[in-house]
Amino acid sequence: MKHEDSSWSCYQLSLYQHPTSRVGVCKQEILQKKNAVLVDGVILNGPIMDSKAGEKLVEEACKIIMEEVVQKADDVTEKVCEWQAPEKLKQILDLEMRDTGESHQKILQLCRDVIKYSVKTNHPRFFNQLYAGIDYYSLVARFITEALNPSVYTYEVSPVFLLVEEAVIKKMIEFIGWEEGDGIFNPGGSVSNMYAMNLARYKFCPEIKEKGLSGLPRLVLFASEECHYSMKKAASFLGIGTENVYFIKTDERGKMIPEELEKQVQRARKEASWGGSALISRKHRRLLHGIHRADSVAWNPHKMLLAGIQCCALLVKDNSGLLKKCYSAEAAYLFQQDKFYDVSYDTGDKSIQCSRRPDAFKFWLMWKALGTTGLEERVNRALALARYLVEEIKKREGFQLILEPEYANVCFWYIPPSLRKMEDGPEFWQKLHQVAPIIKERMMKKGSMMLGYQPHWGKVNFFRQVVISPQVSREDMDFLLDEIELLAKDL
Amino acid sequence: MKHEDSSWSCYQLSLYQHPTSRVGVCKQEILQKKNAVLVDGVILNGPIMDSKAGEKLVEEACKIIMEEVVQKADDVTEKVCEWQAPEKLKQILDLEMRDTGESHQKILQLCRDVIKYSVKTNHPRFFNQLYAGIDYYSLVARFITEALNPSVYTYEVSPVFLLVEEAVIKKMIEFIGWEEGDGIFNPGGSVSNMYAMNLARYKFCPEIKEKGLSGLPRLVLFASEECHYSMKKAASFLGIGTENVYFIKTDERGKMIPEELEKQVQRARKEASWGGSALISRKHRRLLHGIHRADSVAWNPHKMLLAGIQCCALLVKDNSGLLKKCYSAEAAYLFQQDKFYDVSYDTGDKSIQCSRRPDAFKFWLMWKALGTTGLEERVNRALALARYLVEEIKKREGFQLILEPEYANVCFWYIPPSLRKMEDGPEFWQKLHQVAPIIKERMMKKGSMMLGYQPHWGKVNFFRQVVISPQVSREDMDFLLDEIELLAKDL
Numbered sequence: 001m002k003h004e005d006s007s008w009s010c011y012q013l014s015l016y017q018h019p020t021s022r023v024g025v026c027k028q029e030i031l032q033k034k035n036a037v038l039v040d041g042v043i044l045n046g047p048i049m050d051s052k053a054g055e056k057l058v059e060e061a062c063k064i065i066m067e068e069v070v071q072k073a074d075d076v077t078e079k080v081c082e083w084q085a086p087e088k089l090k091q092i093l094d095l096e097m098r099d100t101g102e103s104h105q106k107i108l109q110l111c112r113d114v115i116k117y118s119v120k121t122n123h124p125r126f127f128n129q130l131y132a133g134i135d136y137y138s139l140v141a142r143f144i145t146e147a148l149n150p151s152v153y154t155y156e157v158s159p160v161f162l163l164v165e166e167a168v169i170k171k172m173i174e175f176i177g178w179e180e181g182d183g184i185f186n187p188g189g190s191v192s193n194m195y196a197m198n199l200a201r202y203k204f205c206p207e208i209k210e211k212g213l214s215g216l217p218r219l220v221l222f223a224s225e226e227c228h229y230s231m232k233k234a235a236s237f238l239g240i241g242t243e244n245v246y247f248i249k250t251d252e253r254g255k256m257i258p259e260e261l262e263k264q265v266q267r268a269r270k271e272a273s274w275g276g277s278a279l280i281s282r283k284h285r286r287l288l289h290g291i292h293r294a295d296s297v298a299w300n301p302h303k304m305l306l307a308g309i310q311c312c313a314l315l316v317k318d319n320s321g322l323l324k325k326c327y328s329a330e331a332a333y334l335f336q337q338d339k340f341y342d343v344s345y346d347t348g349d350k351s352i353q354c355s356r357r358p359d360a361f362k363f364w365l366m367w368k369a370l371g372t373t374g375l376e377e378r379v380n381r382a383l384a385l386a387r388y389l390v391e392e393i394k395k396r397e398g399f400q401l402i403l404e405p406e407y408a409n410v411c412f413w414y415i416p417p418s419l420r421k422m423e424d425g426p427e428f429w430q431k432l433h434q435v436a437p438i439i440k441e442r443m444m445k446k447g448s449m450m451l452g453y454q455p456h457w458g459k460v461n462f463f464r465q466v467v468i469s470p471q472v473s474r475e476d477m478d479f480l481l482d483e484i485e486l487l488a489k490d491l
Numbered sequence: 492m493k494h495e496d497s498s499w500s501c502y503q504l505s506l507y508q509h510p511t512s513r514v515g516v517c518k519q520e521i522l523q524k525k526n527a528v529l530v531d532g533v534i535l536n537g538p539i540m541d542s543k544a545g546e547k548l549v550e551e552a553c554k555i556i557m558e559e560v561v562q563k564a565d566d567v568t569e570k571v572c573e574w575q576a577p578e579k580l581k582q583i584l585d586l587e588m589r590d591t592g593e594s595h596q597k598i599l600q601l602c603r604d605v606i607k608y609s610v611k612t613n614h615p616r617f618f619n620q621l622y623a624g625i626d627y628y629s630l631v632a633r634f635i636t637e638a639l640n641p642s643v644y645t646y647e648v649s650p651v652f653l654l655v656e657e658a659v660i661k662k663m664i665e666f667i668g669w670e671e672g673d674g675i676f677n678p679g680g681s682v683s684n685m686y687a688m689n690l691a692r693y694k695f696c697p698e699i700k701e702k703g704l705s706g707l708p709r710l711v712l713f714a715s716e717e718c719h720y721s722m723k724k725a726a727s728f729l730g731i732g733t734e735n736v737y738f739i740k741t742d743e744r745g746k747m748i749p750e751e752l753e754k755q756v757q758r759a760r761k762e763a764s765w766g767g768s769a770l771i772s773r774k775h776r777r778l779l780h781g782i783h784r785a786d787s788v789a790w791n792p793h794k795m796l797l798a799g800i801q802c803c804a805l806l807v808k809d810n811s812g813l814l815k816k817c818y819s820a821e822a823a824y825l826f827q828q829d830k831f832y833d834v835s836y837d838t839g840d841k842s843i844q845c846s847r848r849p850d851a852f853k854f855w856l857m858w859k860a861l862g863t864t865g866l867e868e869r870v871n872r873a874l875a876l877a878r879y880l881v882e883e884i885k886k887r888e889g890f891q892l893i894l895e896p897e898y899a900n901v902c903f904w905y906i907p908p909s910l911r912k913m914e915d916g917p918e919f920w921q922k923l924h925q926v927a928p929i930i931k932e933r934m935m936k937k938g939s940m941m942l943g944y945q946p947h948w949g950k951v952n953f954f955r956q957v958v959i960s961p962q963v964s965r966e967d968m969d970f971l972l973d974e975i976e977l978l979a980k981d982l
Contacts, residue, residue, distance in 0.1 A: 058561055309642050
């Protein structure tokens, strides 16, 4: 039984099509019906939405999404991006929100434009970030959660997703090699890093939760000089201060040198949110040898495992309830203790958030569908593709590897023809520094692929290629190198 | 042109259906083809995914979502929840992730079960949290972003969504009544509160970013004693300490008493994340009179405006780049300064996150479709429905309003028949305290509706009804009261 009555159709339509012009007329009609209730100028009978029109819109949009995004995800003849400069793109998109709503036809056209001018991160030749490709299971899970619109804090409002999170965290802990532990999914690895830093502080100085840092001796933090920038953000956010972060020297691979650390402290925590997915691979988990000795691990299945942004867990070895003790604020309106079920399932108070998305679910559905073997195969394949690319780079004139990769990031320079005979010296490096940005601009405007560049380790701009997606094949690796040569042939 | 070749079909299938048993055979077949490349035991030609099977799965899942979630969203004969105790639900759902993946048929059945046992937050009789109902435009936007899988940090990877966020923030600032400002969408109002608290600290003590709080005089925070629990979480997270939060007395409506505050400080910041949506209504924006005098506002369109979890903006009056100065960490690999476009569009460094979802987009699409008038109508209707409910509560025996609501939360006791003739005294209140949990348990097990309860202001457990969804009508308000009477008739 729907809350529907043919006498409402005019009023309902009016909201969607002519919100101001027709309401008056319809109100008159409606008020003549029996039981009509008008409060403060608003008619309260029946819902105000035309659900049939809404459902039709969702169906039509799903069709567009299937055709324009999902079905094109493996089509290399499509552009990776349809580049437009910001001011131009503002003109193309009608961004202004007005008093009166737009028609469904206009809304569907806007959806098409949004898709058209967005970067296709699913494209086999999108290598620009640490996420790429499409996982159909994760996508299905994301559609389900968007439709159900849950928030994960109490069992009563999120029974399935809380149990799923528990199961996924348990399994992730098993892969790290801990015998027990706890964990929580967060909006991103940066937030996981903040959680971990704050948990460590709480563990050793629990009084800071109530007393704060003021007046206390200086707290310092030891981190690899190659650590993610979120460590600095966290240090400032948590009141530690970025100057109190001691960066530990790393070797030529960017790994913290243990002797350097031991000179200064006995222990330090480890981070692993991009490489965490190697744990899934029996072949490659040795890359994370010793990870079980860490007290906390940030693991982002939204990267190499394609779970979709965002899907990030912080896992802690402690099983004494540290997460809850550290973060609880015991809001009476959510975490009532006189509920009729076991309230230990109300895990929301472990989080710094109130509303929280069920990000574990998409990882769980993927894992169910592919099995550990399927996830493992993806990791193995991505690393094998990276290895293939490295060997090709070594064979080709003009390409120079920065260092042998251990994981799926391949860093290299492309030295264009005009620079190949130049003498090594400041002028050469200065010119080479300008090459990657020019090639990047050309590839963006052409839309053929996307690849990041950056300066680092005192080295001038180099390309950073990341292999993730199972849509990617050897042919794409060859294309990548051919395309760089093509884009830079006049340089 | 797809990366496809009929010779791959066997290998592709194998991954999805029998990951371990058939790969060996297929490898042999594939290696006999020309150009086959095998690295480290992995064949690199062609993609490893069967995209056709994946697309079919997505289509079938969309059909289930349409039928089981979207089309049932306005059907009041459906249950709000299909209650199962945690241990029982674990048995029903096959949560274990195994080495071998499950078939598509099994995955679709799991999807059905996930939907079946999840709480229907879209149901017209879900009144349990500050979100409810379905907005079809927002849902379309969320499906689009899940399919495109963007992360909002740089213009090059998220051109459309960065411009959309800019446009939405500009519009929200206009509604607050500021002449200029800045803002950012965050994963939740709690995180917005942390941002705001940290920004205030940075504005007056910028050196804390580098130096930290240690050794500094004590910082104190003034907050309403009725403030959201995230303020305490934030105080501990930021290193201020919960004991340094001074809670200011409130009046009987829970509003901070200005004289109480002025006794202690000259100024304090204001929060408004649940009520923010009243700004959209010309009729009700007087509820937030004076909000333009605040330095920062946290506004959550995922509540009253139905934008879907999560959709939360922190808006700041400052337009001198405070957000960026406070949060920037200048990661060279993301925020290169030698890009070919205006890098002021790379707004990611304003955030404490690295990956960030385009939550502004769903709000924007809704706003485009409904117009300001359509959003306003929703707010007006929700408040009129709450008013109707209040008047009905006053008329009915056994119902007692806690206080006259100003917004869409209606707090009331239900005094069951057996307590109506009891004398006022500790025993009465003790018994009444137990009534709401029993009614809640019965409604959950029946699945007829969901409504929260809590003790507060020294008052025993009372119901807290929240009206949000445009699917809700007068009939649901009547049902709510009838149902409570029915569930409690023997109490």
